[in-house]
Amino acid sequence: MERIFIVAAKRTPIGSFNGSLSSLSAVELGAHAIQATIEQADITPDLIDEVIVGNVLTGGSGMGPARQAAIKAGIPDSVPAYTLNMICGSGMKVVMDGASHIRAGDADIVMACGMESMSNAPFIANGQIRRGYKMGHQNLEDSIIKDGLTDAFHQYHMGITAENIAKKFELTREEQDAFALASQKKAVHAVESGDFTNEVAPLTIVSRRRQTEVKSDEYPKPDCTYEALQKLRPAFTAEGTVTAGNASGINDGGSAILLASESAVQRHGLTPLAELIEYGQGAIAPEVMGLGPVPAIANALNKANLSITDIDVFELNEAFAAQALGVAHSLAEQHNIDVPWLLERTNLSGGAIALGHPIGASGNRILTTLVYQLHRTQSDLGLASLCIGGGMGTAVIIKRC
Template identity: 35%
Template sequence: MNKAVIVEAKRTPIGRKNGMLHRFGPHELLIPLLNHAAKMSNNKIDDVIIGNVVGPGGNVSRLAVLEADLPVSIPGLTLDRQCSAGLEAIRIACCFIQAGAGKCYIAGGVESTSTSPFLSRARFSPDKIGDPDMGVAAENVARTYGITRELQDEYTLLSYERSFHAFKQSLFAKEILAVNEYNQDEEFLKERDIEKLVRRARPVFKKESGTVTAANSCGINDGASTALVMEEGLAREMGLQPVLRYLDSEVCGVHPCFPGIGPVPAIQQLLERNKLTIAEIDLIELNEPFAAKIVACSKALSIPYSKLNVHGGALAIGHPYGASGAILITRLFYEVQRRKNCTYVLAAIGSGGGIGLAILFEVIGED
């Protein structure tokens, strides 16, 4: 079987909805990422696979390919698996390579909530099952799994602390390709008293009995992220250093009223199939739409915070829906190179409708 490896991963800076990236459509956010990956691969690209959630519809990937002046022979594929879309795009590229369908893909996701033409979200589930908004679903998870406001706020402060520390240490600089003059995440453009904001925030989705607040929830954001996924032999022939080798993945469904718990069975099944335990996974990136979800998943899987989202995540820097899964991979890509002592790493995400997706990678040392 062919082996799929990731040889490069980049993201744009992340902007708030109607913030610094508000004038860029999704295809425009992708252009610097596509040009960078195409140059690295000498345009040996079989396809560009992009996850996108909130529009504008059509084939955003194909439009971006043409706008970026890539060869017209690259068809472009756009997919929607809600917040899992960017991670799913990378998973599909890896599976295509394993199957021999191609040898070189640009895969990831993009979201421009600022330019979305849709005033309300799409349906996640039929009413007869339950179709809660994601904030209400986070409350469902918190209540069912016993995740208190205090636990959520504690994790939120940890995520912010880690993200701001990484920013001040310039750890995010290698991840980011500028979009015009914008080269850092909007969240870091001004100092704020985060602890005061977190402690004082009131419940948003269930005002009387809720525990989920605006502070322990992610923002609504714009941004993009892609990985260059190649067949390992081709990458080495081209003198490119593989960093992450795809081993396996799992996607599964959970009840739509509890989408935040989706990563749990996906990770459990993935580890069981590969005869691994959480203790043997060196780093885990788990998307952070709500602190309630992270704490619940961490407790259910016995994941220590020391190996989970070690430089923070979406609670602090934002959640551009379709791109967030690819951002998880980008974060792992650079962190394993800094640590140089990792063997297995894992990225996972849960999405609207009750979907959990997880990917397992083996870390490749330098030749």
């Protein structure tokens, strides 16, 4: 079975909701990340065998967002592309699919991308409108909430699943706010220190009057304090502990990873950044969807014949502080490790609470960040994982080259 390598990985800055990147569609964000990744790998686009793109909020985007992004990025029209929707896991699942295709011998080089413009997600009308209304109002639904943030089985917001986890593990508001503040501090320090410079491909936004270059993530909050977080009201239930401050954001962004077989690396003289060691997935009850990384990580570690203590650095997506802490407690119990041991090795440059969570891109973004984190810390093994609405999780293990 062919070894698989990550030979390039780039992402856009992450934009705030209706912020600096809001004038760009998901396709434009994805195309920018793909193009930057091709340039980093220094290959001709016609060497790519397939393009796989994760995108959740595709309504109104036009036919085949993946195909659009690929061609816009300069990939020849002879290269096929498809769009994948595994909700928050989309950007990581495309990497897993690409790796599977290489292992099967169906491809040598695969572009795996995740993209999302939550700022441009449409409002939608019920299909009943096609059959006509005799009288009464017709409501519009927000596709962000309906297709991206609402549990389809219980018809409640993802925030309620975080509240369920907070209750399950008896996580206090204080613990969650402290976790959120730590994420903000790490992210602000990373941005100010230039930790993301190698992974971020700056964007130029052209308006009628000027051009603006966006070079860094705009969602982190340098002035965030514990006291300010404590003043926020619960967002989902009156007596709850989940707030806008200890939850991830609504964001825009794109990220892309170029995968290549060992034979392709040798044949084309490519320079690997990391080796993809193994990947896994898992599923649990939808009402505690945030714990999805727990079975996914176990699956990946088992397939790789590794222990969790073999991993040097973790990127575990922060959908909510309660969710992230619930995963940490579950992993500690399952693998007989201490929670502090895990947390001090996780999200060294902050997580989605501070950086933002453009849902279709996040799985790819955390894996891209992990690649460069391994090089910054001169660590060997890294693991990235995230929870997925509906009660699922994905995980990928990589090794620094």
